[in-house]
Amino acid sequence: MTGLDTLRPRLPSPVQELSDPRFARHGLGLLLKRDDLIHPDLVGNKWRKLAPNLQAAAGRTLVTFGGAYSNHLRATAAAGRLLGLPTVGVVRGQELAGRPLNPSLARCAADGMRLHFVDRSTYRRKTEPDTLARVLDAVGAPEAYVVPEGGSNAAAVRGCRALGEELGGHADVVGIACGTGGTLAGLAAGLPPGRRALGIPVLKGGFLTAETRRLQEEAFGGPRGSWHLDDRFHFGGYARVPAALDAFAEDFEQRHGVPVERLYVAKLLYGLVALAEEGAFARGTTVAAVVTGRPFPQAPSTASR
Numbered sequence: 001m002t003g004l005d006t007l008r009p010r011l012p013s014p015v016q017e018l019s020d021p022r023f024a025r026h027g028l029g030l031l032l033k034r035d036d037l038i039h040p041d042l043v044g045n046k047w048r049k050l051a052p053n054l055q056a057a058a059g060r061t062l063v064t065f066g067g068a069y070s071n072h073l074r075a076t077a078a079a080g081r082l083l084g085l086p087t088v089g090v091v092r093g094q095e096l097a098g099r100p101l102n103p104s105l106a107r108c109a110a111d112g113m114r115l116h117f118v119d120r121s122t123y124r125r126k127t128e129p130d131t132l133a134r135v136l137d138a139v140g141a142p143e144a145y146v147v148p149e150g151g152s153n154a155a156a157v158r159g160c161r162a163l164g165e166e167l168g169g170h171a172d173v174v175g176i177a178c179g180t181g182g183t184l185a186g187l188a189a190g191l192p193p194g195r196r197a198l199g200i201p202v203l204k205g206g207f208l209t210a211e212t213r214r215l216q217e218e219a220f221g222g223p224r225g226s227w228h229l230d231d232r233f234h235f236g237g238y239a240r241v242p243a244a245l246d247a248f249a250e251d252f253e254q255r256h257g258v259p260v261e262r263l264y265v266a267k268l269l270y271g272l273v274a275l276a277e278e279g280a281f282a283r284g285t286t287v288a289a290v291v292t293g294r295p296f297p298q299a300p301s302t303a304s305r
């Protein structure tokens with residue numbers, strides 16, 4: 001172990017039953033899978049994806065990639081601080097270098113992550129061996145353990161199987177917001193037969209079916225479980241949060257007392273409500289929504305576990 005167990009993650013994460021008339025009047029049950037409560041700093045699916053990679057890194061410098069507001073970068077930086085592991089974040093956008101850090105990157109830096117800004121064309125080519133070697137050289141960590149953007153590699157996908165296993169006895173359909181598709185790929189593999197996963201992409205582009213298949217191939221050697229995507233709820237693309245979505249999320253928070261992260265979780269919940277009202281689920285179905293994250297910046301945590 002790398003000391004991960006000493007961080008005392010709350011696993012399996014809690015399952016919470018909600019009473020919501022938008023589901024109840026269609027004969028549907030609604031559950032929340034509270035992955036946002038797994039750990040105060042390594043939130044949600046980021047714990048599930050990072051844990052196996054932190055083990056594999058075995059103390060080596062961990063280099064990973066992200067945009068200026070990446071939840072994955074923040075989680076990686078926090079893991080570095082908690083485990084005493086050096087981390088480097090390669091950030092998209094040369095123009096950000098020398099500017100004041102935004103709150104997300106400031107948190108990364110405060111957690112000891114070294115930030116390295118690259119131009120967009122280098123960032124796009126980051127998985128090409130030459131480009132990667134040059135970046136690792138530039139950050140002085142040629143022997144680093146590299147985790148891809150968004151944290152989705154085979155180890156991460158396998159780590160997300162547990163999410164499906166934990167939910168298998170509770171829900172018929174499990175909804176999950178998707179960025180890279182890694183969490184969906186693992187979740188679907190962990191669900192027992194007869195249960196299915198429903199992915200709501202938060203990015204525009206329609207590339208995610210192929211990418212999720214590719215990740216399952218890489219992690220398991222072939223397709224696993226039953227899953228599909230509904231591409232109608234990205235609201236224009238990543239980090240687009242129109243007023244209507246914000247109002248929906250605020251209303252959900254007020255109804256249920258659960259903080260709703262806007263970039264992913266709000267789009268998932270909006271999509272599930274829309275599908276329920278369209279009659280997309282048979283009466284008697286129990287739908288679970290995975291709460292994969294928490295709003296950021298968040299109020300200072302007073303919770304002590």
Ligand SMILES: *Cc1c(COP(=O)(O)O)cnc(C)c1O
Nearest residue numbers: 071179180181182183264292293
């Ligand atoms: C990263 C993230 C996701 C997306 O996970 P993928 O495995 O990349 O699809 C979903 N929700 C939240 C809150 C996230 O931070």
